[in-house]
Amino acid sequence: MQRKPIEQRSGWREYAESVGFDYHTIGGEPYWDESAYYQFSWQQIEAELEPATEELHEMALSLVPDILASEQLLSQLGIAASHWDYLAASWPGQPQLYGRMDLCYDGLTTPKLLELNYDTPTSVFESGFFQWIWLEDQIENGLLPATADQFNSLQEKLIEAFKALALPQPFYFSSVEASSEDRGNVRYLMDCAVQAGLSTQYIPLETLGQRGGQFVDVVGTAVNGMFKLYPWEFMLAEEYASVLLTSDTRFVEPPWKALLSNKGILPLLWQKFPDHPNLLPSFFEDSANQPLQKGWVRKPLYSREGANVELVDFNGERLAASGPYGSEGYIRQQFCPLPKFYDESRQSAVYTLVGSWVVGDRAAGIALREDASLITRNSSRFLPHIILD
């Protein structure tokens, strides 16, 4: 695993905008960054990242029936009793579309699971489409050898998965309208669904209505199936939570994903698979007042984009990210230092996270994010990667 500088393609911003990637720059700072790329060996992909991803996925799924059968675990994960049956009814009949797990991996030691983004994973367009185009372009430009490959079968697998899921049509795709990034992600997934032969329609989540206990669109047509880029824990707490109980809408991701998007899954994995080489020791925090020890990280049960994460590294240095989460409780996970690289163009150190995609039940590729901070945030830069021995 190496970080290598490379010349940027001329006109890539115009091209990005022409394909709807209008969030390539966020708040004046680059989000898509092609001033460098990461290079992995075939061994790192085929012997480490790919099998670790599929094994961790299998382990995570194995927890779902355990949790659904235990009132104590459901309560511990903060799922209201009123929705236990609703979640259980979706398992195992409604398989997942996709998920992304974040790994601590330096190319040398075994990948460790940092967390699962299994309900509302984003960066799917830049992973599946835009970095693929980047590689083809750079091979064409002669800057990368034709033998270079990429761990990225995301688009192919998404199209296959949309075919296999047997979804009601028209199948709706929804996101919060105000977020162009979320809309971009949803638009790409909708595009994959269209290529899988589905009839699709976009609906801003805020305009979803209900009548007689069923979800309807703005002209009153029943919404029989809907992809939602919106967390289950929000949906289970908002006004329409009660409508879920009477509605026949097939949601993607399915309701049982509410269990896996909760950081409580990390201590539960450690309990079920203690000392597994791809897991970090993790525990539910029983007293929030207890100070964080050296080499530990504290994460809220519900948290996205690194919000409200606090860590103390092996030297006792403390680092914390602010955010709106945390009222539901925390877990503690052993600190795994992200690999550190040197960014020559910025003359600064960067820390790099490997996001590993799962579509259906198969590993489908990786997404690299780097940041000057050890806590990867929504604004962390996305860099392309290649495989080359």
Added chain:
Amino acid sequence: MTMHLRKRSNTVALALLMPATGLLMTACSQDPQTPAVVYSSVQECQDKNPQGKEQCLTDYQQAAALHPKVAPKYQTVQECEADFGAQRCEISPERQQYASNSSGGSFFMPMMMGYMASQMFNRPQVMQPGSFSSAGAQPRDNVRQADNNQSSGSTGGAAAATMQPQPLYKSRDDAGTFRTANNSAVASKSGAVNVPSQALSPRVGGQRRIGGFGATAASVESAGG
């Protein structure tokens, strides 16, 4: 040398190049303005265009057909009248149709108070296919992107000079102003206007939030992760 199975997709493509909501191209100072005409009724159009009476009728009919599709919808007549004024709301026809074979209430929408169409003398002879994003959205080459014809009909074909006739509304608190279904103010009286491109094509569904989902999103930048 070991042979490896290819690890990336054999091909990637985009079938839908237009944004999902039609709102991706936001207005800015360089946004081209398109000339159009606002009429409060067919009669007014025909009075002003004695040579174009049939065109007036066609434009009006197209706008009226679009009206129930794009008008903002409300769950109660009170909510609708709060935005558009007493006696200024009606029941959405699609809603009634849907309600007839199952129980439940109806949606309400404001009445159409006028319409907007292309200027008659400014119409090209042939409708040119096009899109809002005149510069972008072109396939870079014929390998990477799938056939554009897969795009849905509702987003294509709105070249600047051939805007689709669309209904206009007036709100209770600003009763002098004609507004599009998406709440863009376009004129304070009938007659010629220049409208920004984002007002050219109304989007299905209104800005009115009828949802019970979405509230928590206000506290986070992105609902994803």
